[in-house]
Amino acid sequence: MAQPAYLTGDAPAINAFIDRFDVFLFDCDGVLWSGDHVFEGVVQTLELLRSRGKKTIFVTNNSTKSRQEYLKKFADMGIPSDVEEIFGSAYSSAIYISRILKLAPPKNKVFVVGEVGIEKELRSEGVSFIGGTDPSFRREMTPEDWKGIADGSLLDPGVGCVLTGLDFHINYLKLSHAHQYLRRGAKFLATNVDSTFPMNHNFFPGAGSISISLTNMTGQKPVALGKPSQAMMDAIEGKFQLDRARTCMVGDRLDTDIQFGVQGKLGGTLAVLTGVSKAADWEAKDAAAVPAYYVDKLSDLLAAAK
């Protein structure tokens, strides 16, 4: 496969690169920051792009936070942003359910396995749900649960969809409910299927480690609404009415970010080396995807201003 153009230190090439696009989609962790540490020059780089009339959109697979909560994180990190620029997998899932799935009564409720970010986005789209952070699902199984889940008397007949995301409060009770709803024909969605979740410079169980259990039990695979799923790209295109040919995806992971942009037939993809993937990854024969451009770090684009 063709190898990417290396832009770091090449001001004319950077200027030409920027001119090719109207919209930049950014992955966050590993691109703008790592954990709680913002990379140097990120704020100025975003400023430069905006000053040249570019639209900046932040695309994250983390479904534990709503867009409003993400906005707060941007503010805490000193990165100026707007809620309309933020596109998370919880929001992506909510609009997929409300605008594409269009669940109709009597099967219009969602059983949520996940955190408050999903609940807030479902509410913002007017989607009914149960489960989620409801304390009545955060407990041990009782003999009544075994019986009532098995015979269906404890199940909500209105559930037509199971939506799984990252759930720090996962337990046997929630898995048992989700499993039964799927056996009884509920649609299966996942905010994203990342196997791990980066935190504190290490990895923890990701949203995909919950959905894979249900796939193993039922044989059903979820429709995933996060990167690299094109359902998320379609949702972004629908919301922002962007021209794919004039859009560039910026990210640190080949198997989510760069693949997301390549499969979405965007005009370009830019890899940064401040996160998971390294140059050797796209040079490998079995590379998940190869970016069109790369820089050592996002702020290398600032050379365009000089």
Next chain:
Amino acid sequence: MAQPAYLTGDAPAINAFIDRFDVFLFDCDGVLWSGDHVFEGVVQTLELLRSRGKKTIFVTNNSTKSRQEYLKKFADMGIPSDVEEIFGSAYSSAIYISRILKLAPPKNKVFVVGEVGIEKELRSEGVSFIGGTDPSFRREMTPEDWKGIADGSLLDPGVGCVLTGLDFHINYLKLSHAHQYLRRGAKFLATNVDSTFPMNHNFFPGAGSISISLTNMTGQKPVALGKPSQAMMDAIEGKFQLDRARTCMVGDRLDTDIQFGVQGKLGGTLAVLTGVSKAADWEAKDAAAVPAYYVDKLSDLLAAAK
């Protein structure tokens, strides 16, 4: 593939069948009982076999109970038995660890994701462990957990093995610990990898729905110690010094019981139709395994007595 011989109602064939074997391995749920209901004639059938000098061994993948607890279940159901006849996946795992893995200090501890059955069997084999039913692992993540699991300060440096079984108290904290131990080189074992767990005439999440999450996170597959894994057959053979050619596996599931016997090159396999699999399953082109014999129900063997 050759189709099985149907024994129901054919007394001479049943007598010839019984005469071919010295040892009968029995799956329990779906063969002897369903839930809390013992099938009619089971006690008499076991009596008949024993009266003809046959050894009966009960082989179960359920790791939540120890052999002693299983013995109690047999007693409650009115089935005479002896602890030495019972072979569960928790016991199978314990003897695999103590006699084959032989973990040596300083990495000789097991991190257990599972219930008390595993703990009792590990103790009976003198294997050190942490996790399991310890209440300090039955809680929510704290900020200290995120930090200490990530940097390793909260991990036990003595852990050399992660053993997963069915855990009705599964949570994010346990999954995070197990994941980190595996990333740091711990061996990965599973009592069994059944995707579901039969209960109350329905299905619930099985032990395999826990191990599959860790496989998804780490890319590592566990050594499974339950049916149809031949590690379990080797352990049974080692303990009972049985002659495989004179041993018959009796079960209701093609993909665990019958496959277990076929792969173990036992002299025979007998399917019963009182559980999961039906005749159509082994008649299918892609059958997991085909039994050598089948009966409608275990007590059909009683015709031999007449």
